[in-house]
Structures are given as structure tokens and as C-alpha cells.
Amino acid sequence: MEMIIHYGMLAIGIMFTPLSDDVLMITHLTVADAFIPGWLLFVSTWILFTLTFGWFYLIGKGLHRILPVRQRESRYLKRAEAFYQKYGARTIIISYFIPGLRHPLHYIAGFTSLKLRTYAFYTTISAFFYTGAWFLVIGLANQIPAFQQFQDWVLSF
Numbered sequence: 001m002e003m004i005i006h007y008g009m010l011a012i013g014i015m016f017t018p019l020s021d022d023v024l025m026i027t028h029l030t031v032a033d034a035f036i037p038g039w040l041l042f043v044s045t046w047i048l049f050t051l052t053f054g055w056f057y058l059i060g061k062g063l064h065r066i067l068p069v070r071q072r073e074s075r076y077l078k079r080a081e082a083f084y085q086k087y088g089a090r091t092i093i094i095s096y097f098i099p100g101l102r103h104p105l106h107y108i109a110g111f112t113s114l115k116l117r118t119y120a121f122y123t124t125i126s127a128f129f130y131t132g133a134w135f136l137v138i139g140l141a142n143q144i145p146a147f148q149q150f151q152d153w154v155l156s157f
Helices: 002-016 021-032 038-066 075-087 090-095 102-111 116-141 145-155
Strands: none
Touching: 002 021, 002 038, 021 038, 021 116, 021 145, 038 102, 038 116, 075 090, 075 102, 090 102, 090 116, 102 116
């Protein structure tokens, strides 16, 4: 049950708080490592990021349907569409690693009517690499005694 609550809080944090996903990921991997085996932690985190970023796509898709045509024709959205047409869905892979652009580019993917199959493919791959990169960073940090002390201090609360 504790694990479900932990992942629920992470998903809500990703979707609704102004905190960086990187901070949330570091905290998640540091805390969850104490009660979830490594491979299960990786797979579950990967799935969680894939699903929560799918949420952003669906919001963008919904906004495209409810906004008046005049607002859909804004110069900013035209630029975003041109960006997606120029660079394609590979933008999604890059967006995972750029704080500040991570969420908006996923909203825009839905808003510009990028096909769901294409979006799902690229976001699944992106979430895999993003999760893997943080696993590597936290794994290397765990070998540093000062980080171990900090982790022990955080987990003592």
C-alpha cells in the first residue's frame, strides 16, 4: 500500500506541481530505493513517467477540441506546429531532457494532433532513457559516502 501511495504522490507531483521532474525523480529514487527492488523500481518508474506524460498529450488533445478556432490560429501555436513538422516526433525524446520545455512540448504534441501511436512510441522510448539516466546518476551517487549520509538522513524522517 505504501508503494501505491508513493507512486500516486509522484504522479500528482509530476502533473500538478511546479517542481522540476528532475527533483521529483531524485527524491523518488532516493526514497523508494529503500523498499522497492532495483529492477521493479526501474520498470514501475518508467511506466509511471510514460503514463503521466501521456496525460499531458491528452490535455493538449482536449484543448485542441474546445478552444475556438481563432485561438487555435495564434502565432505561437503556428510556430509550435512548424517546429513539430520540421523536427518531427523526435522532439519528444529531446524534451524529456530539457526542463522547462518538457511539459509544454507534450501538451503541444497533443494540440497539434500528433498521432497517438507515434506519440506513445516516442514517449515510451523517452521515458525509458530518462529513467535510465537518473538510475545511472543515483547509482553513481550512492557510491559517494556524503550522498549515503544524506540519504540516510532523508530516510530517517
